[in-house]
Amino acid sequence: MARDINVGIIGFGTVGSGTVDILIRNQEIIKRRLGVNLVLKSIADIDINRKRDVMVPDGLLTDRAEDILEDPEIDIVVELIGGLKDAKRYLLAAIENGKHVVTANKALLAEQGKEIYELATRKHVGVAFEASVGGGIPVIRALREGLCANRIRRITGILNGTSNFILTRMANEGLTYEDAVKSAIRMGYAEDPPDLDINGTDAAHKITIMVSIVLGSPYPFDEVYREGIDKLSPDDLRFADEFGYSIKLLAISTFSDNRVQARVHPAMVPKGHILANVSDVFNAVFIEGDFVGPNLFYGLGAGRNPTGSAVVSDIMSLARHISHGVSYSIPPLGYSENRKENFVVEPMDYLNTPYYFRFSAIDKPGVLSKISGVLGDNNISIHSVIQKGREINGPVPIVMLTHEARESDVRKALSVIDNLDVLTDKTVMIRVYGG
Amino acid sequence: MARDINVGIIGFGTVGSGTVDILIRNQEIIKRRLGVNLVLKSIADIDINRKRDVMVPDGLLTDRAEDILEDPEIDIVVELIGGLKDAKRYLLAAIENGKHVVTANKALLAEQGKEIYELATRKHVGVAFEASVGGGIPVIRALREGLCANRIRRITGILNGTSNFILTRMANEGLTYEDAVKSAIRMGYAEDPPDLDINGTDAAHKITIMVSIVLGSPYPFDEVYREGIDKLSPDDLRFADEFGYSIKLLAISTFSDNRVQARVHPAMVPKGHILANVSDVFNAVFIEGDFVGPNLFYGLGAGRNPTGSAVVSDIMSLARHISHGVSYSIPPLGYSENRKENFVVEPMDYLNTPYYFRFSAIDKPGVLSKISGVLGDNNISIHSVIQKGREINGPVPIVMLTHEARESDVRKALSVIDNLDVLTDKTVMIRVYGG
Numbered sequence: 020m021a022r023d024i025n026v027g028i029i030g031f032g033t034v035g036s037g038t039v040d041i042l043i044r045n046q047e048i049i050k051r052r053l054g055v056n057l058v059l060k061s062i063a064d065i066d067i068n069r070k071r072d073v074m075v076p077d078g079l080l081t082d083r084a085e086d087i088l089e090d091p092e093i094d095i096v097v098e099l100i101g102g103l104k105d106a107k108r109y110l111l112a113a114i115e116n117g118k119h120v121v122t123a124n125k126a127l128l129a130e131q132g133k134e135i136y137e138l139a140t141r142k143h144v145g146v147a148f149e150a151s152v153g154g155g156i157p158v159i160r161a162l163r164e165g166l167c168a169n170r171i172r173r174i175t176g177i178l179n180g181t182s183n184f185i186l187t188r189m190a191n192e193g194l195t196y197e198d199a200v201k202s203a204i205r206m207g208y209a210e211d212p213p214d215l216d217i218n219g220t221d222a223a224h225k226i227t228i229m230v231s232i233v234l235g236s237p238y239p240f241d242e243v244y245r246e247g248i249d250k251l252s253p254d255d256l257r258f259a260d261e262f263g264y265s266i267k268l269l270a271i272s273t274f275s276d277n278r279v280q281a282r283v284h285p286a287m288v289p290k291g292h293i294l295a296n297v298s299d300v301f302n303a304v305f306i307e308g309d310f311v312g313p314n315l316f317y318g319l320g321a322g323r324n325p326t327g328s329a330v331v332s333d334i335m336s337l338a339r340h341i342s343h344g345v346s347y348s349i350p351p352l353g354y355s356e357n358r359k360e361n362f363v364v365e366p367m368d369y370l371n372t373p374y375y376f377r378f379s380a381i382d383k384p385g386v387l388s389k390i391s392g393v394l395g396d397n398n399i400s401i402h403s404v405i406q407k408g409r410e411i412n413g414p415v416p417i418v419m420l421t422h423e424a425r426e427s428d429v430r431k432a433l434s435v436i437d438n439l440d441v442l443t444d445k446t447v448m449i450r451v452y453g454g
Numbered sequence: 455m456a457r458d459i460n461v462g463i464i465g466f467g468t469v470g471s472g473t474v475d476i477l478i479r480n481q482e483i484i485k486r487r488l489g490v491n492l493v494l495k496s497i498a499d500i501d502i503n504r505k506r507d508v509m510v511p512d513g514l515l516t517d518r519a520e521d522i523l524e525d526p527e528i529d530i531v532v533e534l535i536g537g538l539k540d541a542k543r544y545l546l547a548a549i550e551n552g553k554h555v556v557t558a559n560k561a562l563l564a565e566q567g568k569e570i571y572e573l574a575t576r577k578h579v580g581v582a583f584e585a586s587v588g589g590g591i592p593v594i595r596a597l598r599e600g601l602c603a604n605r606i607r608r609i610t611g612i613l614n615g616t617s618n619f620i621l622t623r624m625a626n627e628g629l630t631y632e633d634a635v636k637s638a639i640r641m642g643y644a645e646d647p648p649d650l651d652i653n654g655t656d657a658a659h660k661i662t663i664m665v666s667i668v669l670g671s672p673y674p675f676d677e678v679y680r681e682g683i684d685k686l687s688p689d690d691l692r693f694a695d696e697f698g699y700s701i702k703l704l705a706i707s708t709f710s711d712n713r714v715q716a717r718v719h720p721a722m723v724p725k726g727h728i729l730a731n732v733s734d735v736f737n738a739v740f741i742e743g744d745f746v747g748p749n750l751f752y753g754l755g756a757g758r759n760p761t762g763s764a765v766v767s768d769i770m771s772l773a774r775h776i777s778h779g780v781s782y783s784i785p786p787l788g789y790s791e792n793r794k795e796n797f798v799v800e801p802m803d804y805l806n807t808p809y810y811f812r813f814s815a816i817d818k819p820g821v822l823s824k825i826s827g828v829l830g831d832n833n834i835s836i837h838s839v840i841q842k843g844r845e846i847n848g849p850v851p852i853v854m855l856t857h858e859a860r861e862s863d864v865r866k867a868l869s870v871i872d873n874l875d876v877l878t879d880k881t882v883m884i885r886v887y888g889g
Contacts, residue, residue, distance in 0.1 A: 037745070040745075041603050041604075041745050045603060045604070045605060045744070045745075048605060049602075049603065050791070051670065051789055051790070051791040052602055052670070052788055052789050052790065052791075053790055054789075054790025054791050055790075149600070155601075155743075155745070155746035155747065155749065156749060157595075157596050157599070157600025157601060157749075160592075160595060160596070160599060160600050161592050161595070161596070161600075164592070164595060164767065164770075164771060165584070165592020165595045165596070165764075165767055166590075166592060166763065166767065167484075167487055167766075167767050167770050168476050168480060168484065168762070168763045168764075168765075168766030168767045168770060169476075169480070169763055170480060170483060235486065235487070293728075293731055293732070293752060296728055296731045297728070303750075308590075308763065309480070310472070310475075310476050310480075310590070310759040310760065310762055310763040310766075311590035311753065311754070311759070311760050311763035311764075312590065312753065312754045312759065312760055313753060313754070314590065314591055314592075314751075314752065314753035315738075315750065315751070315752035315753065316749075316750070316751060316752075317728060317749065317750035317751075317752070318746065318747065318748060318749035318750065319746070319747045319748070324745040324746070324747065325745065325746050325747055327603070327745055328601065328603045328604055328743065328745040328746035329603075329746075330603075331602075331603030331745075332599065332600055332601065332602050332603045335599075335602050335603060336599060339784065339790075343780070345778070345780050349774065353487055354486055354487050354489075355486070355487065355488055355489025355490075355774075356485070356486040356487075356489050
């Protein structure tokens, strides 16, 4: 029988509690799978007195992360405090001390992962972060190992459960954005305020991590285009439905030769597409590879238990290696060669896709002709139009789907249209997602 | 730089060609990911003269599998000939010679996997079989590693692309079963005759492999209940649609305490369920774990390229270990302890689920009352009924959804009903899938 593997956890919040709960409740089956005991040796948190929903034996808790980082018996350090500064300091210290590390910290990995990956490679320890993308969905493994025979062509993710919940409520119940947000906060699916979730930052962190794995080197987070869901109205979801689409907050990255683009924005997804059927707080990642074709990975993208499941699966992978005396572990981004991928960031202006527009216009003759004239001047051709309802002297929505157009042309056209005196409000623009 | 890793492939058919194509065309990115060269050293096939869609260098082909099995320089042997006898002999010989093995052979693993797993464990070599379930979908990895922190509660798979294609054609275009089969054969999605695909055997092989991973010991293939799709008519797909369901050939396994059930049969899937949206030749596996909740894995379940993608991902995993001089590899079924799981097979008679019935009855007063009388006598209560259309003096379909009922009661009731003189044909029974 090999020796026990000792685990230290820094951060005893939501995900920490889920992780500890699994380690305790599924201890027996984990041991049968690994062939060794995983011993939870220490948990550090700034608050060790707060009542939690999981009981731990006396003496396990400490308020000093150093007790874990400097304990020579601890093999694996799990960082679950979130945030950038302390989390990074702890991870680097753990790696420096030769410990394997597990983290769920997407912001840290997306914004400053480079240092962590590099130190881990130098120190020959594993860095595992399955929980950083898609909660319990084992999509990091899929991308790094399961699909490793492929050149990845595109990744499309519904990566933020909060936004997806809000959009689902708006679509199914006709709620306004504000009311849907309130409902999400009430049900515990959103922070108050929910900024990072609904403005696309959280999804951008996650797509950055996946793009980095595809490339084998950290992708610059600042290059991810970001647009949130707060400009959408129930009208948009209703019109989308009429056109045969669902609106989802998508994180999309495309890889073509050495050109890479990553963007997060609301998008119209054709109802026949499997991503259109991902509702409520569910997450999904749609990955297209040159040989495997399309793959979808779907599950709960957040929460104590699913995220805990991902954290423990990482602990178990590392423990398998340790218990066999193997210092080797798969490289953080899945590439063993250090040669940099020579990629260029494809600017948003070059995007070619169909667009949805909702114009708020005064109900007067000639308005549609003025708008379509500007579109025509900018090489944008119209696919279909919906114009209905009229309030006396009030604004009417004119809704349009275009054929494929260039983002730079669209921006130019909208800047002209939004200044026409027949327009009463800024035009809503939503990109259409397609094959 | 570590030494090259040598690969020998036995079987140069469809999947073999895909595998070789990937190894050649993606050679550079594979090398960057692994840090070592994968060298395709030898390919054995009984026919080495046939023209194939992938070019290989001279001298690579042999018609003697022994040239690969006995080559001391070959590290990894890939078995892609299918069938039971020779495939098994080759795999055992390769393992006996200390080689790691990769196979896509679901029939062999499901029916006689035990010997292979045991010898591999004894010889400390890896057995990888990602391609045996779900084609290119990395679901074996997901089950064995990604979700390893969980107790699995249920697995539900759409595991046979041919059947799914046929059902999709019947549902969308109203084709008869026979015409849909012809269309599948014409498009190259089905063998002629397509027996193993449409009678549930192929799906049963795949669910057997997954159940074995959940349990950590080979599940007896003969205990998997099997029912095919050949009794379904376009009427059933239409009525299902009216009731709000899609009909899919599902492979379902449930795990409750130590009771295990595995079954393959057509099932009514509520349209809101993500599995109802898996169409055409796509496969999907829906896995529910105690902490992770529901996960879906979706992609192309067959074909040269997706299956080749899975085979090469396995080769790469083994190569990573070999190149680091690591003899250890994850155990075939994911359990390091040998203690047997103490499970009992739950008989089909104990199943509790709602049912769909299509009765073919003479259009006479009192028929519905007779049928429902027999159902009532057997503790089966009716949820909803559709009865429409009438041909003069001809049979009319009476279609019913029941509340939850016991399979043994249903069998008893149908044996009585099918003998009523007002029935003109055997009743079609479809189980309803639910949460």
